[in-house]
Amino acid sequence: MTTVGVLLESEGRERRVALTPDGAARLRKQDVEVLVEAGAGRRAWFEDVGYADAGCVVVPRGQVYADSDVLLCLRPPGDLASARPGQVLVGLLGPLGDPALAQSLAAAGLTAISLDLLPRTLSRAQSMDALTSQANVAGYKAALLAAEAYPGFFPMLMTAAGTTRPAQVLVLGAGVAGLQAIATARRLGAQVTGYDVRDAARADLASTGAAVLELSTPRAEAEGGYARELTAGEAEAQLRGMAGAVPRFDVVITTAQVPGGRPPLLVTAAALAGMRPGSVVIDLASTAEGGNVEGSIPDTRTVTTEGVTVIGAANLASTVPGAASTAYGRNVLALLAMLMPHGEVVLDLDDEILSAVTVSHGGRVVHPRVRALLDDSKEIHS
């Protein structure tokens, strides 16, 4: 019988868990053994007793490593040395951003499967699309966070003493996170405007009922539905246009990503300086190396000298841990259904999806793009 193990996330601020008790119960029905590390779900309010009630065995971390055929996580565990060669590890491992990790996974003999490598345009892959499910949660929370930090009302309110105008919200980037932020801000009654460099995304924007911000910058579609990186001249023009537009808004939520690259700068310090005191800017692309908003710091709330609150919101999905874990667990179950069609692991590397998401296998990094990145860095260092 196959055994699936659920690890407690190593990163202390990460509140999600890779499988909920409900998800575990579905595996149990298929006669899969489920080991859960003690406390794995606690930060998401899934208590050990809930897993036990679902038919799981709650054990210490060492035993999860020792006795599991398949290990489930979100971020890569900090103690890969505990893994056994031949074990399968499923997570959001981010090997394109950290190719050295892929080497460690291979060296540990793990068959590492990373859901962020999923070919998102295949309809068969949609139920496994963890980037989408987590971006959906992040976009929802971004709108809530903005409403919470904004000193006025989002909706228009009419009272005996007068009427207040609705908040003007601008959402940059109309991917999953951006569209969900738009939907949530609109639910709250704000007047929402969206912006994206991709033609298809502008059509999505219009379909939400949001207004569309038009800047005199070119379209920039790339493969797989992502945006391509703009040329220096295009980016410069975009920044100028944005600096003119941003001060008209009370709230700006930025969600623009370029796969494998640094997030584009969209809102400069000069644009922030033009906003009214009390305005709120949420940067979902905030990283230590910079985000969409100049000066945003991950997981930190800063206030500019002009009175604009800038929130670097690096991992918002983790702050809605119940919803995010439930959605992620469903993605994992959909993957396991393909990986273990008859209850046993069968890694079919001829399958379009499985070959796309497998990072390492049999002691080698097998993912072509990750290998190319490793080869590049070898050349640089040799």
Place this chain on the structure above:
Amino acid sequence: MTTVGVLLESEGRERRVALTPDGAARLRKQDVEVLVEAGAGRRAWFEDVGYADAGCVVVPRGQVYADSDVLLCLRPPGDLASARPGQVLVGLLGPLGDPALAQSLAAAGLTAISLDLLPRTLSRAQSMDALTSQANVAGYKAALLAAEAYPGFFPMLMTAAGTTRPAQVLVLGAGVAGLQAIATARRLGAQVTGYDVRDAARADLASTGAAVLELSTPRAEAEGGYARELTAGEAEAQLRGMAGAVPRFDVVITTAQVPGGRPPLLVTAAALAGMRPGSVVIDLASTAEGGNVEGSIPDTRTVTTEGVTVIGAANLASTVPGAASTAYGRNVLALLAMLMPHGEVVLDLDDEILSAVTVSHGGRVVHPRVRALLDDSKEIHS
């Protein structure tokens, strides 16, 4: 010419200001001089320069006291000794909860006008109804705070990997705050149930589209649209019924007040213990002497051993300071229009509204109910 002065609130956590630059501009149009204490609006993001642009003079606190005919505040200032006899002070002074303050106001020679004494059922008074305008803001923020703290989604979401059920929200007390909390939670897509002991309020509940929780407790209407205090037996039955109902919900928002009395206990520790881990309870009636929820602490977030987050939300209006100050300022302007019909203060104590809101005048406490409270306490202490 009459001079109106705007004070910086003495309580450091209070972020509201009694008049916004827009409100001040309306007074200036009527040739009223407006003095604003430096920094008075800053915590609500109304900068001194905004007041100056509106035609106000920004001055130190001492000069506001020295040169104003009418002083505007929310909570009673901490330095009443700085006031001049004959000055008018307008605020939310709460003399029924603190009759000793009324004596201090009289001793300072102030004509003190407290908007919380407004006869709320008079339609002429509605535009001055600061309790309503601030409760409206508090109810809005309560729903946002609940959504922010709740680990799941408020709305039902359908994705490729499955559907999540909407959050079940219970709102206790269908006054202004409760109804606005219901409206906001419903905007966010939650399934909302309301409860109130008053028949009229149950009708209001039904009109919002919320479900109505029925307990086998009697109706309890009192004067002025408020609820009366329940008898011990009635309260006991209500607590039992509530303990049975509360665990069915993911989020509970409590807003029940009894005027002049302690807020009723509605959610016991036993009821909290029955809720699922991750549930959220927001107590808008939280005070140092207790609130609607057992164990709630004002301005504090606690988590029970069962994993229920309890938020004591004593002064939520202050946390949406822009909207709250704008609304309060409009209430104050409506009062001033009556108090200064031709630009000069004329205190007509024969007017139904002005007589109801005036606490002290000519060195004496003139409000009958406040005087009765003072007489009672004299008898107790003699």
